[in-house]
Amino acid sequence: MIEFCNVTKEYGSFLAVDHFNLEIPKGQFLGLIGPNGAGKTTLIQMFTGLLRPTSGEITINGVPVARENVELKRLIGVVPQHMNLDKELSVEQNMIFAAKLFGVNGKRREERINYLLDMMGLEEFRSRIARRLSGGMARKLMIARALIHDPQILVLDEPTTGVDLISRRKIWEILEVMRKHGKTILLTSHYIEEVEAFSDKIALIKNGKPVAEGSSTELKESIGTTTVAFAKGDTSMDYKFFKSREEAENFAKTLDVDHSLRGLSLEDVFYYYSKEN
Ligand SMILES: Nc1ncnc2c1ncn2[C@@H]1O[C@H](COP(=O)(O)OP(=O)(O)O)[C@@H](O)[C@H]1O
Ligand SMILES: [Mg+2]
Known part of the structure; x- marks a missing residue:
């Protein structure tokens, strides 16, 4: 130990x-x-x-x-x-x-x-x-x-x-x-x-x-299940993380820019905590 x-x-x-x-x-x-x-x-x-x-x-x-x-x-x-x-x-x-x-x-x-x-x-x-x-x-x-x-x-x-x-x-x-x-x-x-x-x-x-x-699963679950990636300006992306697919879909409907939904990955967790102060 x-x-x-x-x-x-x-x-x-x-x-x-x-x-x-x-x-x-x-x-x-x-x-x-x-x-x-x-x-x-x-x-x-x-x-x-x-x-x-x-x-x-x-x-x-x-x-x-x-x-x-x-x-x-x-x-x-x-x-x-x-x-x-x-x-x-x-x-x-x-x-x-x-x-x-x-x-x-x-x-x-x-x-x-x-x-x-x-x-x-x-x-x-x-x-x-x-x-x-x-x-x-x-x-x-x-x-x-x-x-x-x-x-x-x-x-x-x-x-x-x-x-x-x-x-x-x-x-x-x-x-x-x-x-x-x-x-x-x-x-x-x-x-x-x-x-x-x-x-x-x-x-x-x-x-x-x-x-x-x-564990990887615990870390992912701590911030959600679904990621929405969406365009921010011409050259960059932003991400939001949601507890359920439904919440993610509801958010996506409000977007008038290019976006996609996907399962939340460990990389998202890394991104989430790296950005947070
Ligand atoms: N010998 C050193 N003197 C002064 N600062 C250092 C020294 N070694 C590392 N640092 C600083 O400490 C921080 C942590 O470095 P490090 O442990 O190498 O990070 P990582 O391996 O996660 O990239 C960095 O900001 C780095 O610049
Ligand atoms: Mg190092």
Whole structure:
């Protein structure tokens, strides 16, 4: 069980994370979504011990996370937002380096590396220098590396941003496998459909605060069932959300501009909370 308890992070006088509270039970897949600058990466860096909260506490099974806590580190696999492979090392050497850090040695190391490179479709690039990998391959290697010690918790910060379609599908397969293995997963993403597809629970964050939390269905139901999209001026659109199709139809009848009705999506929820002050 992971707990964020009143966590705040200030960069100088800028409040990036504001009294953030969240509980992630063991085995849950939590999707963290929010606009750019919402504080997602800051939260993840605090969770993985890279940044220290200004106040508040993050715990795993009641134990506070800290940079020095090696035992806790063994529980977590991290895929950071920015590429952090050793660019001058080969794919295999990057894996070996991570294995050594986590004390994965001998036959087990060989097995883990073979298994993970194969799972990620990187086997044939084993001796390629990381610098020469495509964005998608580099990201898959970062995921393989994060799994070297078979961690119970997996944290991925926008693992599919800037990744080609084929690699993105592969990453989705891996997320599904990890979920089936009962891992606790914390994922941030720009792609709402991917958060929706995997998450047991979604936390929507804005200006460092959670603004809504729940399953995809709960979040949608919290603002309605039906969306009316209508033209606003020549070049932009506006949206209104309704509890029932009937209310939406009644509103649509009052419009004298182009409009359409559709089922309310998670993207609408994101839009709704992103616009709200
Ligand atoms: N090292 C830093 N110094 C000052 N401000 C920062 C630093 N890192 C992030 N920020 C600011 O904190 C806010 C949250 O950033 P971040 O956690 O990266 O958001 P997200 O990952 O949701 O896009 C942003 O406004 C960002 O500009
Ligand atoms: Mg980020």
